[in-house]
Every structure is written in structure tokens, then in C-alpha cells.
Amino acid sequence: MTIKPFQVQNMLRHYGQHLDQGRRMARYRMLLQRASPEDVVNLSQDGRRKQLVEKIAAEIMDSLMVSGSSNPVVLEIKEELEREFGFGMEFRYLPLEPELQILRKEGEELTEVVGEEKQTILQRFWRITLAKVNETML
Structure with missing residues (x-):
């Protein structure tokens, strides 16, 4: 049985997506565990929008x-x-690393x-993202 390169790439892409989703779920679980019933705060409409x-x-x-x-x-x-x-720039997470890695693209070379x-x-990145999301929301 031969395994084609696109099958390997597809499998690796799906594996990477699962790793990303696992990281997100772990972060959300940590946040939920830290939250207590006294942490509930009523926000104004502007506060909810900002959040x-x-x-x-x-x-x-x-x-x-x-x-x-895309x-x-x-x-x-x-x-x-x-x-x-x-x-x-290219952004990625290394396996088992919680921190975002930023790579500089210079031709084919990544540093x-x-x-x-x-x-x-x-x-x-954070300021630009906040501004773009804020201007595109209704």
C-alpha cells in the first residue's frame, strides 16, 4: 500500500488543528476553574461589547x-x-508549547x-486586531 504525500499532509494538518483546539480548551478550562460565583459582574452595553x-x-x-x-x-x-x-510573518505554535511563535519570512528562509x-x-498585533474587530462588528 502506498501513501501519497497529500494524505500525509492532510493528516498532519488535522493533527495540528486538534492540537490548537486542545490548547484553547485547556485555557478555557483554567479560566473557568479560576472563576467563582462572586466574580459575576453586571456590565453596561458598552462593557459587554468591549468584552x-x-x-x-x-x-x-x-x-x-x-x-x-482565509x-x-x-x-x-x-x-x-x-x-x-x-x-x-508566519505564526504558529510548536507542539507542547503554550506560547505563540512568530517567524520572519525572508524568501524561503524562516527565522x-x-x-x-x-x-x-x-x-x-493585539491593537490592530482589536481595531479591525471593533470596526467590523455591528
Whole structure:
């Protein structure tokens, strides 16, 4: 029996999606365990909107950007980041690593962005994502 390369790639893609989903579920479980009944707060409509925008922005950063989504909002965010910093970027999680990895694309070569530059990119990534989500929500 021969196994074709696209079958291997498909299997690896699905495995990566399962890893991403597992990470998200673990984070949500930790947040739920920390929450207590006294933590319930009534928010105004603006507060609820802000909370929803932040939740969607976090989901875009945690999963959609990493999965290579073709969502127009995700593509706009990525283009704006690349335009501001002047190089192509790839986002991914390494197996068993909770932290997002940012890779600088220079031709075919990928190098990891670390330190203060990574923090600057992540901060700008968060601000751009919040702004895009806020402007696209009704």
C-alpha cells in the first residue's frame, strides 16, 4: 500500500488543528476553574461589547492567524502587520508549547522573532486586531 504525500499532509494538518483546539480548551478550562460565583459582574452595553470584541480578537490571535485562515479580516490584519514591520510573518505554535511563535519570512528562509521585537509585534498585533474587530462588528 502506498501513501501519497497529500494524505500525509492532510493528516498532519488535522493533527495540528486538534492540537490548537486542545490548547484553547485547556485555557478555557483554567479560566473557568479560576472563576467563582462572586466574580459575576453586571456590565453596561458598552462593557459587554468591549468584552465581546476582546474575546473575538483573542480567538483570531490564538487560532485563526495560526491556522492560516482565509478570512478577510485575518488577511487584512496580517497585511497591515507585514506592511508596518516590513517583512513577511508566519505564526504558529510548536507542539507542547503554550506560547505563540512568530517567524520572519525572508524568501524561503524562516527565522524566529524573539525578545523585545516579538513583544512589540504582539502588542501591535493585539491593537490592530482589536481595531479591525471593533470596526467590523455591528
